[in-house]
Amino acid sequence: xxxxxxxxxxxxxxxxxxxxxxxxxxxxxxxxxxxxxxxxxxxxxxxxxxxxxxxxxxxxxxxxxxxxxxxxxxxxxxxxxxxxxxxxxxxxxxxxxxxxxxxxxxxxxxxxxxxxxxxxxxxxxxxxxxxxxxxxxxxxxxxxxxxxxxxxxxxxxxxxxxxxxxxxxxxxxxxxxxxxxxxxxxxxxxxxxxxxxxxxxxxxxxxxxxxxxxxxxxxxxxxxxxxxxxxxxxxxxxxxxxxxxxxxxxxxxxxxxxxxxxxxxxxxxxxxxx
Amino acid sequence: xxxxxxxxxxxxxxxxxxxxxxxxxxxxxxxxxxxxxxxxxxxxxxxxxxxxxxxxxxxxxxxxxxxxxxxxxxxxxxxxxxxxxxxxxxxxxxxxxxxxxxxxxxxxxxxxxxxxxxxxxxxxxxxxxxxxxxxxxxxxxxxxxxxxxxxxxxxxxxxxxxxxxxxxxxxxxxxxxxxxxxxxxxxxxxxxxxxxxxxxxxxxxxxxxxxxxxxxxxxxxxxxxxxxxxxxxxxxxxxxxxxxxxxxxxxxxxxxxxxxxxxxxxxxxxxxxxxxxxxxxxxxxxxxxxxxxxxxxxxxxxxxxxxxxxxxx
Numbered sequence: 001x002x003x004x005x006x007x008x009x010x011x012x013x014x015x016x017x018x019x020x021x022x023x024x025x026x027x028x029x030x031x032x033x034x035x036x037x038x039x040x041x042x043x044x045x046x047x048x049x050x051x052x053x054x055x056x057x058x059x060x061x062x063x064x065x066x067x068x069x070x071x072x073x074x075x076x077x078x079x080x081x082x083x084x085x086x087x088x089x090x091x092x093x094x095x096x097x098x099x100x101x102x103x104x105x106x107x108x109x110x111x112x113x114x115x116x117x118x119x120x121x122x123x124x125x126x127x128x129x130x131x132x133x134x135x136x137x138x139x140x141x142x143x144x145x146x147x148x149x150x151x152x153x154x155x156x157x158x159x160x161x162x163x164x165x166x167x168x169x170x171x172x173x174x175x176x177x178x179x180x181x182x183x184x185x186x187x188x189x190x191x192x193x194x195x196x197x198x199x200x201x202x203x204x205x206x207x208x209x210x211x212x213x214x215x216x217x218x219x220x221x222x223x224x225x226x227x228x229x230x231x232x233x234x235x236x237x238x239x240x241x242x243x244x245x246x247x248x249x250x251x252x253x254x255x256x257x258x259x260x261x262x263x264x265x266x267x268x269x270x271x272x273x274x
Numbered sequence: 275x276x277x278x279x280x281x282x283x284x285x286x287x288x289x290x291x292x293x294x295x296x297x298x299x300x301x302x303x304x305x306x307x308x309x310x311x312x313x314x315x316x317x318x319x320x321x322x323x324x325x326x327x328x329x330x331x332x333x334x335x336x337x338x339x340x341x342x343x344x345x346x347x348x349x350x351x352x353x354x355x356x357x358x359x360x361x362x363x364x365x366x367x368x369x370x371x372x373x374x375x376x377x378x379x380x381x382x383x384x385x386x387x388x389x390x391x392x393x394x395x396x397x398x399x400x401x402x403x404x405x406x407x408x409x410x411x412x413x414x415x416x417x418x419x420x421x422x423x424x425x426x427x428x429x430x431x432x433x434x435x436x437x438x439x440x441x442x443x444x445x446x447x448x449x450x451x452x453x454x455x456x457x458x459x460x461x462x463x464x465x466x467x468x469x470x471x472x473x474x475x476x477x478x479x480x481x482x483x484x485x486x487x488x489x490x491x492x493x494x495x496x497x498x499x500x501x502x503x504x505x506x507x508x509x510x511x512x513x514x515x516x517x518x519x520x521x522x523x524x525x526x527x528x529x530x531x532x533x534x535x536x537x538x539x540x541x542x543x544x545x546x547x548x549x550x551x552x553x554x555x556x557x558x559x560x561x562x563x564x565x566x567x568x569x570x571x572x573x574x575x576x577x578x579x580x581x582x583x584x585x586x587x
Contacts, residue, residue, distance in 0.1 A: 112292025115564045119526035120544065124300050124556050127548045128308055204417055208530050211419050214548050227419065231534075234423055235431050245420030253415035260411065 004265045011261020017254035021247075025071040033065035036221045045237050055239040057230060066221040067243050073133065073222035074203045074251060081140045081202035082195040088141070089148020090191060094179045096149065097156025107153070110146035118143035119205055123214060131217040136209060140202045151194050155187040189266035196259030200252045207248050223248045275579070282575060286568055293564045297557050298342055302335065311551050312355055329355075351558035356550045361558035364543060371441050371539035375528055378455060379462045380517070387467040388513060391474025396501055398479055406471060413468030418527045422461040422534035429457060439536035458535040462527045466520050473516040477509040484508075510581040518574040525563050 005012050024031065040060035048055040054063035096106040113121070122139040129135040156179075159165060165182050173181075209215030210224025218225055223244040230240035301308065309326035310317070317325075326332050330341060345352060351361035394406035430438040436457055442450040481487065482505055490500050529541030536542075540559050547555035 108288060108292055109296075111289050112296050114522075115289055115293050115568050116296065116560060117522045117525040117529075117563055117567065119529055120556075120560045120563055121296075121300070123529070123544060123548050124297065124553075124560055127551060127553055127556050128301060128311055200415065204415075205526075207417055208419065208526075211530065212533055212545050212548070214545070227423070231423070234427060238427055241420065241423045241427075245417060245423070248417050249415055249420060252417070253412060256411055256415050 004261075008261045008264060010257050011264075014254040014257030014261065017250060018258060021071055021251055021254065022075060024068060025075050028068045028072065031068055033068050034062050036061065036066040036069045037219070038062070045233070047237075048239050054243045055237065057226075057237070057240055058233060063226075063240060063243060066226055067223070067247055070221045070223045070226060070244060071247060071251070073216055073220060074206065074248065077133065077137055077140065077206040077216075078199040078203040078251075078255070080137045081144060082199035084137070084141045085144045085148050085198050086191055086195045089145050089194075090152050090184075090187070092145070092149040093152025093154075093187070094156060094183065097153040098160060098175065098179060098183070103153075106149070110149050113143060114146045116143065118201075119208060122205060122209060123212075126209065126214050131214065133216055133220070136206055136215050139209070140205055144198045144202065148191060148194055148198070151190055152187050155190060156183055159183050159186055193259055193263045193266060196255055196262060200255040200259065203248070203252055203255070279576065282572060286572055289568055290565065293561065293568075294343070294346065295339075297560050297564075298339055301553050301557065302338075308551075308553060312553075346561075351561070352554035354547075354552055354555050356547075356552045356555075361554050364555060365540060365558055365562055368538060368540045368543045370443070371537050372528055372532070372541060375455065375458060375462065375531065375537065375539060376521075376524060378459045379466065379524060379528075380521075382459055383463045383466045383470055384517060386463070387470035388474050390467075391471040391513075392478050392501075392506065392509075394471065395475040395478030395482065396497075398475075403475070406475065410468040410472045410475075413464045414472075416464055418461060418465060418530045419534045421464060422457070422531060425457045425461050426534075441537045441539075454535075458531050458537060461534070462524065462531045465527060466524050469520050469523065470513065470516055474509070474513050477512045478505065481505045481509045507581060511578055514574055514577060514581060518571040521567055521570055525567065 038061060040056070042060060043052070043056050044058055044060040046052055046056040046060075048063075052062050052064060054067055057063055057066070092106050092110070096103045118140075121143045122136075125139040125142065126135055129139070160183070165178060168178055168182055206215055206222070207224035207227075210222050211228045213228055215224055216222040218229070226244045227241050230237065233240055307322075309329060309331055310322050312329075313322045313325050323332075330338055333341075349362065351365070353360050354364060357364075390406050390409075394403040397403050426438055429436045437450075437454050440454055442454050444451045482500075487500055487504060490504050495504070528539065529544060531537070532539045532541035533545055540562070544556060544559045547553070547559070
């Protein structure tokens with residue numbers, strides 16, 4: 001592992017940035033922040049300076065504190081969507097790949113979901129749901145699950161033909177034992193890689209939904225929300241867009257770099273190719 | 275070939291059927307009563323019930339689905355709950371902008387990203403390759419709307435080179451039309467270009483490592499001949515596939531780009547509909563987008579025989 005890390009400094013950089021961001025999200029109250037909802041009209045639209053590192057917004061709220069607290073939403077949404085998608089996708093993929101009777105039904109539903117652009121699918125869901133972080137997570141999980149399910153199914157289809165799986169079937173092992181003991185460990189690596197890309201995608205779409213005004217409720221500072229509120233001030237207070245956008249881009253970049261690196265390690269066939 | 279064509283076209287029907295079911299079900303399983311939400315916060319229970327009856331939501335779910343299917347079969351996507359206009363007409367009015375935006379982005383991305391990917395794959399390991407891949411990974415991580423604002427700030431507000439927002443039809447003059455689209459197309463294209471460049475590079479590297487390329491070199495073919503005569507056509511299939519699959523990314527991005535640049539397209543229509551809880555419009559647009567996506571991917575599937583004569587149906 002250490003050798004892999006030495007050979008892939010870009011992945012390590014991605015990992016370090018991600019760990020730093022997680023620390024920032026966890027330690028937000030101790031990072032020289034003030035209440036992100038505190039209004040002070042006297043100092044509205046102050047440019048970045050010593051008192052307010054990232055400036056203040058149109059209500060005089062401290063932009064730095066809002067961006068720091070905003071990282072919590074992005075990371076929670078990204079991690080939750082990646083986790084739920086992987087678990088549900090794993091379950092569907094295992095069943096679909098191993099039980100031929102279910103395969104057709106599950107995969108056709110997955111095909112249908114994949115034919116819907118993710119953002120529109122998420123939009124249709126949140127259109128009638130009340131704005132909440134939970135609903136955003138559900139809305140993002142639905143379009144991402146088919147990718148994980150397809151990936152696991154593909155792995156299962158090839159693994160079930162392996163001699164050791166056939167041997168354990170011949171020995172009378174139960175279905176769940178075969179799936180969990182023999183197939184699952186082998187399908188894990190590609191799934192972890194997929195989860196990292198799902199996490200990055202979910203963070204981007206959450207920000208997109210919030211930017212469109214239908215994601216995280218407006219009273220919770222999230223990077224998408226902050227940029228949505230500030231859009232009318234692009235000409236006069238560009239810092240309001242710059243900082244949350246920069247944090248968002250760097251977070252997604254860090255996760256993508258980590259995912260690329262993990263793929264190179266876990267799937268050496270692809271190493272250095274894409 | 276004709277048998278395959280028919281089979282492949284018929285295979286679209288179940289996928290679209292499932293899309294219709296998902297779009298129908300999604301609205302009904304969303305946490306929230308559509309009638310109550312449409313009626314607003316201050317509506318009386320009687321008013322909510324009235325809306326429920328008017329929308330047919332009091333009927334059993336299978337009756338609702340049957341009515342929905344029947345409407346679709348007659349080309350009716352329902353009427354907007356907000357304006358009362360037929361959804362199909364609203365979509366028709368807005369389709370031009372989105373179609374133009376998507377088509378130009380697709381064209382620009384393919385023209386830029388495929389040569390870049392080929393060059394990167396051909397010159398693997400050089401600074402050209404490394405810069406192209408840095409662009410690819412950064413471009414893929416860039417939030418579309420943030421990039422949009424950066425472009426507006428630099429090229430419209432600071433430099434005054436291009437208009438900030440809005441759309442001009444080609445009938446109003448070619449330059450205004452192009453000027454209003456340069457930034458949106460570029461902003462939307464970056465993510466798609468990154469994806470295409472990566473796949474093109476990977477495919478070119480794969481093809482260049484194959485045996486027949488070695489044979490071509492052994493026969494004394496030059497680098498140029500190998501690349502242009504032997505390698506590229508075989509690299510086309512995965513690249514063309516990615517063009518199709520990435521279209522979902524592009525259509526999602528178009529919704530956000532239209533919002534940033536105030537383009538009156540289908541994306542704006544959808545976002546406005548979401549904010550007004552006008553779910554018949556959302557259903558309609560989602561169906562149309564999915565239909566376009568499925569049809570384009572069908573055409574791409576059929577194009578494989580052109581790029582790779584080994585693929586015969």
